[in-house]
Amino acid sequence: MPERSFHVLLVDDEIADAELFTEIFMEAFPEVQIRHVLNGREALDHLDRAGTARPDLIILDLNMPVMNGHDFLQRAKAHDTHRDIPILVLSTSSGEDDVQRSYHNFASGYAVKPASYQDLQALVDRISGYWQGAVILPRIEQVTD
Template sequence: MTPFHLLLVDDEVADAELFEEVFREDFPEVRITRALNGQEALDYLARSETDPTVATPQLIVLDLNMPVMNGHEFLERAKAHDRHRSIPVLVLSTSAGIKDVQRSYHNFASGYAVKPASYADLKALIQRVSDYWRGAVVLPRIDQLAD
């Protein structure tokens, strides 16, 4: 399978470590980069535009409730940038609130899922995420997009 790069944006270190651990169990070839908040994620995306050693993610998994810049603010800013607009963003939040869901889709999230409460449910979700984003859909070639 071709290399796949995922940017995980979550300030909860334990959640991020568990997500990464479970993902790597079944998909060790996936490169996961972590950011602790929306600002770090935006900074990473900016570096990916100018530094050829920084890979542009093919999927961003985004928490909503974070300090410095939350997930909603990140979506607004990232999706306002032409080059970032095509990167799919899956919101993965503890919130199941309709306002969070609606606002995420309004700001061009590609999907929304509630963080699972159990290890088995997280493993199942990650399998579905991988099946969909790494197999079922055709993703844009970010490196070939015109600015």
């Protein structure tokens, strides 16, 4: 058990996918706090908003309106106060171009959205085990410019 809540920012325009992911994550790990936004622009606005909890992990879809995942990655990783937040791309695309471009823009990981409920449960277990247990994450509670 972490000593405090683990904050996830879920960036995905597919509401049904986001609800299912959140439900599975919360069932398995009720201490997790998940905030859902619909696109990269909303995600940047959330990160820049004073008083909001800084996410420990961002889970990012690629194909979204307004600002897609690739553009969000570029902008978030170029910003000093967001650069060290790990970003896991979770996309329906397994295309080599999407994978390469994501890592080129400093994604911390890349996974393909599973097609079945059971596979999504297994992926959530792996995500949580790795990001909440296996690695040490930066703990910057307040960053000043």
